[in-house]
Structures are given as structure tokens and as C-alpha cells.
Amino acid sequence: MRKKILFAVLAVFLLAAGAAGAFFMRLNDRPEGGLDTALSDITVSTADPSTDTIDEPTTTQEAEPKEQPERCWTEFGGNPQRSLYQPVDLGRPLRKPRWSRGVGGLMEYGPSFCDGKLYVNTQTTGLTMAFDAKTGRKLWTRRGGPKASTPAIAGPRLVVTSQDGTVQGLNRANGKVLWEIRTGARVESSPVAIDDVAYFGATNGRLFAVNVRTGAVRWAYNTGGRINASPSIWGDRICISTYAGSIFCLRRTNGSKLWSTYVKRNVVSYESFYSSPSTDGRRLYTIARSGKLVALDAGSGRIAWTHQLSGLGYATPAIAHGRVFVGTRGGSIHAFDSGSGRLQWSRSLGGPVAGSALVVGDLVFASTVRKTVALRVGTGETVWQFPAGHFVPGIATDRMFYLSLSGLLVAFKGERSPR
Numbered sequence: 001m002r003k004k005i006l007f008a009v010l011a012v013f014l015l016a017a018g019a020a021g022a023f024f025m026r027l028n029d030r031p032e033g034g035l036d037t038a039l040s041d042i043t044v045s046t047a048d049p050s051t052d053t054i055d056e057p058t059t060t061q062e063a064e065p066k067e068q069p070e071r072c073w074t075e076f077g078g079n080p081q082r083s084l085y086q087p088v089d090l091g092r093p094l095r096k097p098r099w100s101r102g103v104g105g106l107m108e109y110g111p112s113f114c115d116g117k118l119y120v121n122t123q124t125t126g127l128t129m130a131f132d133a134k135t136g137r138k139l140w141t142r143r144g145g146p147k148a149s150t151p152a153i154a155g156p157r158l159v160v161t162s163q164d165g166t167v168q169g170l171n172r173a174n175g176k177v178l179w180e181i182r183t184g185a186r187v188e189s190s191p192v193a194i195d196d197v198a199y200f201g202a203t204n205g206r207l208f209a210v211n212v213r214t215g216a217v218r219w220a221y222n223t224g225g226r227i228n229a230s231p232s233i234w235g236d237r238i239c240i241s242t243y244a245g246s247i248f249c250l251r252r253t254n255g256s257k258l259w260s261t262y263v264k265r266n267v268v269s270y271e272s273f274y275s276s277p278s279t280d281g282r283r284l285y286t287i288a289r290s291g292k293l294v295a296l297d298a299g300s301g302r303i304a305w306t307h308q309l310s311g312l313g314y315a316t317p318a319i320a321h322g323r324v325f326v327g328t329r330g331g332s333i334h335a336f337d338s339g340s341g342r343l344q345w346s347r348s349l350g351g352p353v354a355g356s357a358l359v360v361g362d363l364v365f366a367s368t369v370r371k372t373v374a375l376r377v378g379t380g381e382t383v384w385q386f387p388a389g390h391f392v393p394g395i396a397t398d399r400m401f402y403l404s405l406s407g408l409l410v411a412f413k414g415e416r417s418p419r
Contacts, residue, residue, distance in 0.1 A: 030244075030246070030262050030270075031205075031223065031224020031225060031244060031246070032224070032260070033221060033222060033223045033224050033246075033248055033257060033260060034221070034222060034257075035219060035220070035221055035222075035255050035256070036206060036220040036221065036222040039217060039220060041184040042181065042182065042183060042184065042217060042220075043181070043182045044179065044180070044181050044182075044214075044215045044216060044217070045179065045180050045215075046178065046179040046180075046214060046215065047176070047177055047178050047179065054156045054157065054171060054178070069115065069116075070113075070116075070397045070398040070399060071397070071398055072112075072113060072114035072115070072153060073086070073111075073112055073113040073114070073395045073396075073397065074112055074113075074114060074152060074153040074154075074193070075112060075150060075152040075153070075190060075191065075192045075193070076109055076110070076112075076149065076150035076152075076190035076192075076230055076276075076316075076392075077190075077230075077232070077276075077278065077316065077356075078395065080192050080194060080232065080233035080234070081232055081233065081234055081278060081279045081280070081281075081319075082230065082232040082276055082277070082278040082279070082316055083278055083279075083280070083318065083319045083320065084278065084316065084318035084319070084320075084356055084357060084358050084359060085318060085319060085320040085359045085360075086358075086359070086360045086361070086395070086396040086397075087320075087361070088360065088361055088396065088397075088398055089361040089362070089416055090360060090361060090396060090399075090400075090401065090413075090414025090415070090416055090417050091361075091414045091415030091416035091417070092363070092374060092383055092384040092414065092415050093374070093384060093386075093401050093403075093412035093413070093414055093415075094412055094413050094414065094415065097410045097411060097412050098136075098400070098411040098412060098413055099135065099136035099410075099411045100136070100408050100409070100410045100411070101131060101136045101138065101408065101409050101410075102407060102408055102409075103120050103122055103127065103129060103407060103408070103409055104122060104125050104127055104129075104407075105122030105123065105124040105125030105126075105127055105407060106122060106123050106124045106125075106390065106406075106407055107120060107121065107122055107123070107390070107391070107392075107404040107407065107409070108121075108123040108148040108149075108355075108390075108391050108392070109121065109148065109149055109150040109190060109355075109391065109392050109404075110150060110358075110392045110393070110394045110395045110402070110403075110404045111131075111150065111151075111394070111395060111402055111404070111409065112150050112151050112152065112153050112158075112395075113133060113395060113397055113402065114153050116132065116133050116134060117130055117131065117132065117133060117139065117172075118130070118131040118132075118133050118402060118409065119131075119151040119153065119158055119172075120151075120404075120409060121147035121148075121149055121150065121151055121160065122146075122147060123146050123147060123148045123163075124146065125143075125146075126143055126144045126145050126146050126147060126162065126164075127141055127142070127143055127144075127147075128141070128142040128143075128144065128147065128151060128158070128160050128170070128175065129141045129142075130172070130175060131409065133397075133400070133402070133411070136409070136411060140174055140175040141175065142160075142168075142170060142175040142177075144160075144162050144164065144166065144168070145162035145163050145164025145165075145166060146162065146163040146164070147160065147161065147162050147163065148163060148188045149161045149162075149187075149188060149189065149190040149191070149230070150190045151170075151191075152190065152191040152192055152193045152198060153172065153193070154169075154193035154196070154198060154212040155196075155212070156171070156172050156173065157169050157170065157171065157172055157178065157193075157212055157213075158170040158171075158172045158175075159191045159193055159198045159200075159212060160191075161187040161188070161189055161190065161191055161200050162187060163186045163187065163188060164186075165182055165183050165184060165185055165186060165187060165202075166180055166181065166182055166183070166187070167180070167181045167183060167187055167191070167198075167200060167208075167210070167215075168180045168181075169198075169212060169213075169215055178215075179214055179215030180215065181208075181210060181215050181217070183202045183204070183206070183208070184202075184204065185202040185203045185204035185206070186202065186203040187200060187201070187202045187203070188203070188228045189201040189202065189227060189228065189229060189230045189231070189276075190230040190276075191230075192230065192231060192232075192233060193212050194233060194252075196211060196212050196213060197209050197210065197211065197212065197218060197252075198210050198211075198212050199231050199233070199238060199252070200230070200231070201227030201228070201229060201230070201231060201240055202227060203226045203227060203228060204222075204226075205222050205223045205224050205225050205226060205227060205242065205244075206220045206221065206222050206223070206227070207220065207221045207223060207227065207231060207238070207240050207248070207250070207255075208220050209252070209255060218255075219254060219255035220255070221248070221250055221255045221257070223240065223242050223244070223246060223248050223260075224242075224244060224246075225242030225243050225244025225245070225246050226242060226243035226244070227240060227241075227242050227243075228243070228274050229241045229242070229273060229274065229275060229276040229277065229286075229316075230276040230316075231276070231277075232276060232277045232278055232279050232284070233252060234279050234281050234298065235252075235281075236251055236252045236253055237249055237250075237251070237252065237258060237298065238250050238251075238252040239277050239279065239284055239298075240276075240277070241273035241275065241276065241277050241286050242273060243272045243273065243274070244262070244270060244272070245262050245263050245264070245265070245269075245270025245271040245272055245273065245288070246260055246261065246262045246263075246270070246273075247260065247261050247263070247273070247277060247284065247286065247294075247296060247301065248260045249284075249298070249301065258301075259300060259301035260301065261296060261301040261302070261303065263288065263292070263294055263303070263306075265288070265290055265292070271288035271289070271290060271292060271294075272288060272289045272290070273286055273287075273288055273289065274289055274313075274314045275287045275288070275289075275313060275314055275315060275316050275317070276316040277316075278316055278317050278318070278319050279298055279319075280319050280338060281298060282297075282298055283295050283296060283297060283298055283304055283338065283339075284296045284298050285317040285319065285324050285326075285338070286316070286317065287309070287313035287314075287315065287316075287317060287326055287328070288313055289312055289313055289314065290308075290312070290313070291308060291309040291310060291311055291312060291313045291328050291330070292306055292307070292308050292309070292313070293306060293307045293308075293309055293313070293317070293324070293326055293334075293336070293341075294306050295324070295338070295341060304341070305340070305341030306341070307336065307341055307343070309326070309328045309330065309332075309334060310328065310330035310332070311328035311329040311330020311331065311332070311352070312328060312329040312330075313326070313328050313329075314329070314354055314355075315327050315328070315353060315354065315355055315356040315357065316356040317356070317357075318356060318357040318358065318359050318364065319338060320359040320364075320377065321359075321362075321377050321378075322337065322338050322339070323335050323336060323337060323338055323344060323377065324336045324337075324338045325357040325359060325364050325366075325377075326356075326357065327349070327353025327354075327355075327356075327357060327366050328352075328353060329352040329353065329354060330352070331348055331349055331350060331351055331352055331353065331368070332346050332347060332348045332349065332353070333346070333347055333349060333353055333357060333364070333366045333375070333380075334346045335364075335377070335380060345379060345380035346380070347375060347380040347382070349366060349368050349371075349373060350368065350370075350371075351368030351369055351370055351371070352368060352369070353366055353367070353368060354390075354391055355367055355390070355391030355392040355393070356392050357393070358392070358393045358394065358395065358396070359377065360396040360401070362376065362377045362378070363375065363376065363377065363383065363384075364376075364377050365393040365394070365403075366393060367389030367390055367391060367392070367393045367405075368389050369389060369390055369406075370387065370388075370389060371385050371386060371387055371388065371389050372385065372386045372388065372389040372393050372403060372405060373385040373386075386403070386405065388405040388406045388408065388410075389405060389406065390404065390405065390406050390407075391404070392404060394410075398418070399413075399417050399418055400412065400413060400414075400417065401413075401414060
């Protein structure tokens, strides 16, 4: 009997030791990441250059146009920082839309815009489409895998990521494929293009830098954590968040690591990030899926402040007017002081907020499944609403709002839109 008791005690001790070891390993499971040089599973194909051509921009001085072109919204967030801010005063959208077009599927992210043209991805039907921004006329369509992202404009090219693992460079004029990368993993990351290089992440943990002319990989960095987020860029610093609870910041030119920070959820586990980081140069802002809003020092990665919100967090924070705006599936949108993290106001929208907010002038737009609203930046007062919504509300240019509403691309003039 004594032997049986001793064996039982020993078994319990071994089980406890194994659990403690697993706990310790989990507590210290922090991939350091590193440049991936093999890339044996990556394939790049290019179109026959004789079948399609791109008119490259020249340095020839052209006559002054009669009408000044609107500033471009070239990627998700409107800029490489992913600030989701358009500093123009259009006033509230007018009640009646200028035009409305069905896109044949659900838009999880808003369009990109340049030179009078809008570019849209659909998640449910895998379409990439171009529209004339003035009339809403569809210019071309390209079909592929599901696309939970915004196409990135890179001069005369469009960079498009897809959940089937492909990334394509398209001719912006006609939608023809110029090159294609097969990454071997799902790609939900919205790309951003700077100086002929496009950057995006993949769910196998890699952050890529590729040539926008050829698709050739400049560098790839393996973070060790699943990436669904989109990278943000400030100068030579590119940062990405992962499902492993980490935020990595690299040198954009060569992919070398500047710093990495792991954010704890509790004593056992780390947080998990679907939300992309946004930055104002001084700090990075992102929200964990648990609803924890995190601000980090952009230079060192040190956590500056956090705030626990109710409901799951998937939306990239918008930055404007010294404030951070973010919604959660708990049904509210919140405004925080970007420096101190102090809550300025919070408003319930009566339904889950799954997409990022959009700030245009002194209005902040947010969507639930059933509606899209505009609130005052300073107070959170509701000043406009429309009975359709879903994820990211859309974008704004110097003259118009282009909203993504339940499978519709809808153009609104503002009360103070220029004639």
C-alpha cells in the first residue's frame, strides 16, 4: 500500500513538473525573428513584356492643368503611416448620394484613389475593380482569390494581395497582370508602396519587400508569428504586428531588426494582434484581439500606455488631432489622448464595430453592420448617419466621400465640397 501511495505521489509530482515546464516554455516562447534568405517556396512569374506595356512617368515639364488634381489615397489608411486621416473640411455628407454602384461582393476594406479613379477589392468574390470616380462607371475587372485588403497604388501599377497566397502587380490602366508572386501562405495584409518597393505580410509570419516593377523579392523577414496586419512606415522604419503578440520594427531599406516587443495578456500568455499598427512618428498604436489598446514608443518599442476596452478588437486605430480613435465589437467607439492615453469620450453605436474609423476634417466616421455614422472629433456627438455599413467606412478625397456600404461603393458630396 505504501509503494502505491509513493508511486501516486511521484506521478503527481512529475505531472506538476511537466506542467510547470510547459508553463515556463510558454512564458518564454518569444521568437526573435530574422531575415529569411532561402525563400525556396516562393515563386515569381512575369508577363511577356511584349503583350503589355506601362507608360513610365517622364521628367518632361507639362503645361499647368486647368484643374488641380486631387491628392491621392494610395493605400489602406491613406498614407504609409496608416493614420486613416484626411485633413480636409468637406462638412457632413449630403443626404443624396452623387452615385452608387454595386461591386458584386463584400468590401472588407475601403478603396484606393488616384488620378480620378477608384480601385476596390472584394472579399467574398475575389474581384479587383477600377471605377471612374466622377461617374461611377466601371472601367475594368480582374478576378482572383478572396481579398480582405485595399489595393496599393504604385505609380502606373496596382499591387493586389489575396487570401489564396498570391500577390499581383497589375497595369492600373487596364487591370492586366504584369507579375505574380506565390507566397505559400494566405495574404490579408494591405500592401503599401514607396520608392518602387511594395511591403506586405503573410500568415506564415513573413514580412516582404518586393520590386513593384518585377515582383522580385528584395528581402523577407520571418517574425515567427502569423501576420494578418498591414505594415506601417515612418521614414526608414517599417513596423508590423503579429498573432504571437509581438510588434516588430525593421529598417525598411534592408529588413534588419530595430526592435521587437511582446505584449502580455496575462501571466501565462501573450496578446494576439489582427489590427495593423498606425503611427504618428512618436508612437505606434494598435489593439489586441482581446480589446487591449496599446501605445508604444516608436523609437524603442517600450510600452507607453495601455487601455483595456470591452469587446474584441480588430480595427486599426485612426490618428488625428492629437487623438486616437478606435472601435470594438463591444459596440462602442472611443477617443483617447494620443500622448497620455487619457479617455476623451466614448459613444455606443448600437452594434459591433469591426472596422477602422476614418477621420475627415473634424468628423470621425465609423460603421456597424447596419449603419455608418459621423461624429464630432471633439465631443463624439453624432451629426450624420446612413442606414448601411459593414467594416471600414471608406475614404475621402479633396472633394468627395467614397464610402464602402454593404457591397455598395457610394459617392457623396460634402456640405462644403468645392464646386
